[in-house]
Amino acid sequence: MSERNSPTPLYHRIYSVLRERIVNGYYRAGVAMPSEAELAASFNVSRITIRKAMEILTAESLVTRTRGRGTFVSEQASDNNFNRAVVADVQGLLNYLNAVGQSTKLKVVSLDKGIAPPRISAQLGISPTSELVRAVRVREMQRMPYSLSIAYLLPQIGDSIKRQDLTSITMIDLVQRAGADVEHVEQVMTATLADEIAAEHLEIPVGAPLMRVNRLFFNKQAVPFYAAEIFYRADRYEYRLSLRREPGKDFLLQNS
Incomplete structure (x- = not known):
């Protein structure tokens, strides 16, 4: 991968891919993600670039990083309704x-x-x-x-x-x-x-x-x-979206 001619920083593009994988369950909650070295080799980038992407994921509480153990997808990531709502298959x-x-x-x-x-x-x-x-x-x-x-x-x-x-x-x-x-x-x-x-x-x-x-x-x-x-x-195209309430979830009304 290369940052040359790209309007988006390389580390942010990698962050976006890793975030999609987490939200879609590619990396399961509680399971260790690939190491920085493995991700760097997979994306063909430096470990510094991977580290910057992981820092954003950590700041969003999607992963937790423990010295000597590795990086794990947080339980919160699988319960994040906002993340799941904006990602489709x-x-x-x-x-x-x-x-x-x-x-x-x-x-x-x-x-x-x-x-x-x-x-x-x-x-x-x-x-x-x-x-x-x-x-x-x-x-x-x-x-x-x-x-x-x-x-x-x-x-x-x-x-x-x-x-x-x-x-x-x-x-x-x-x-x-x-x-x-x-x-x-x-x-x-x-x-x-x-x-x-x-x-x-x-x-x-x-x-x-x-x-x-x-x-x-x-x-x-x-x-x-x-x-x-x-x-x-416009006279021949219709965009239809079906939305379903998640089992056990209720709408919350808030005063503003």
């Missing part, structure tokens, strides 16, 4: 993407290589002049445009993707076939308006409302390798 997202792929049809607009928009370069932690592989596709449902997706991939992943594959295989399957491991995904959803490009491909007027979903995919070394922007027609 990556596999759940992958299952959703596969389900969407099976119920829609893909049309390839382009597959090329070039300089990405500055916001994408910043997300991927690369130089603004670095070239990325870009794939643009329109997804159709019942013979009508449903979404416009723009994928930006690091060349070591994207160079192996063929145009003919893009018509029938989901991008997440293609990147995994190219050797990428999806360990962590960050997703942001925002409302936006259609520009002339989105309007053309989605067959809507310029300025029509859209839902934009930005996804950033990280590998096991906490390095982002794939950024996706998906624009959904």
Whole structure:
């Protein structure tokens, strides 16, 4: 891993990965975590970098460190409702993407290589002049445009993707076939308006409302390798979330 060209310090990226593992139960409460030396070798960084990441986890009471014994996930980590509420299962997202792929049809607009928009370069932690592989596709449902997706991939992943594959295989399957491991995904959803490009491909007027979903995919070394922007027609897309009360948990009302 390298801090070069990344907007986020290396130790903080490693902290984020370790925090996700703790919250998701990858490291169980009361069980010793890998040593600093083992983590340093796994992430290919210095022990000082690992130590700084562990200091943040300790400050958040997610781990306890004992000289001579090691670092252990705290019992409090498994009971932290806030942490659990903001973390979702990556596999759940992958299952959703596969389900969407099976119920829609893909049309390839382009597959090329070039300089990405500055916001994408910043997300991927690369130089603004670095070239990325870009794939643009329109997804159709019942013979009508449903979404416009723009994928930006690091060349070591994207160079192996063929145009003919893009018509029938989901991008997440293609990147995994190219050797990428999806360990962590960050997703942001925002409302936006259609520009002339989105309007053309989605067959809507310029300025029509859209839902934009930005996804950033990280590998096991906490390095982002794939950024996706998906624009959904507001009249054809619905985001539904089912929330359940945890057994034995009640809502607490507080005066303010």
